[in-house]
Amino acid sequence: MIRHVVLFTFVDTVTSAQVDALAAALDSLPGEIPEIVTYRHGRDLGLSETNFEYAVTADFASEEDLAIYRSHPVHLRLIADHIEGNVADRAAVQFPLVD
Amino acid sequence: MIRHVVLFTFVDTVTSAQVDALAAALDSLPGEIPEIVTYRHGRDLGLSETNFEYAVTADFASEEDLAIYRSHPVHLRLIADHIEGNVADRAAVQFPLVD
Numbered sequence: 001m002i003r004h005v006v007l008f009t010f011v012d013t014v015t016s017a018q019v020d021a022l023a024a025a026l027d028s029l030p031g032e033i034p035e036i037v038t039y040r041h042g043r044d045l046g047l048s049e050t051n052f053e054y055a056v057t058a059d060f061a062s063e064e065d066l067a068i069y070r071s072h073p074v075h076l077r078l079i080a081d082h083i084e085g086n087v088a089d090r091a092a093v094q095f096p097l098v099d
Numbered sequence: 100m101i102r103h104v105v106l107f108t109f110v111d112t113v114t115s116a117q118v119d120a121l122a123a124a125l126d127s128l129p130g131e132i133p134e135i136v137t138y139r140h141g142r143d144l145g146l147s148e149t150n151f152e153y154a155v156t157a158d159f160a161s162e163e164d165l166a167i168y169r170s171h172p173v174h175l176r177l178i179a180d181h182i183e184g185n186v187a188d189r190a191a192v193q194f195p196l197v198d
Contacts, residue, residue, distance in 0.1 A: 004187050
């Protein structure tokens with residue numbers, strides 16, 4: 001199993017409603033992309049001032065399934081509609097999940 | 100439940116053996132800090148050139164348990180021994196885990 005982790009910060013013009021729309025779009029992905037084993041995401045809780053603003057953690061059975069997700073049309077549409085132009089910074093890692 | 104996510108990059112002088120030592124130290128934390136519900140971590144798989152180099156995802160029942168972890172002496176010793184001086188960049192988010 002592989003865990004794909006992405007953290008985002010948003011540009012200053014992004015509204016809370018736009019983040020809500022991103023969250024709703026992310027919620028729809030597991031129903032559209034069967035390669036997703038587990039999908040968790042959410043706004044940063046604000047416990048630390050230096051934090052990024054949003055996190056996605058997604059688990060896949062294999063690198064192949066992760067690749068299918070990354071190039072899936074529904075995922076690409078989400079990126080075009082909710083990520084592009086809205087994200088100021090992005091940090092990502094994919095790592096093997098042990099157990 | 101809260102998921103705490105931290106991504107790191109390392110300074111250029113950090114060796115693979117030092118990353119192994121960090122991984123071993125991280126492996127020891129759940130046995131020392133009972134507030135940790137689930138602890139997963141690992142080196143980036145190298146699927147994307149812009150990725151960070153290491154990820155930790157840790158789940159806690161509450162903000163209080165996360166705070167106990169963050170200030171736990173075993174965790175602080177790990178930071179002093181394996182993070183300070185070795186980490187070039189850090190990105191973190193804590194978000195509520197739904198379900």
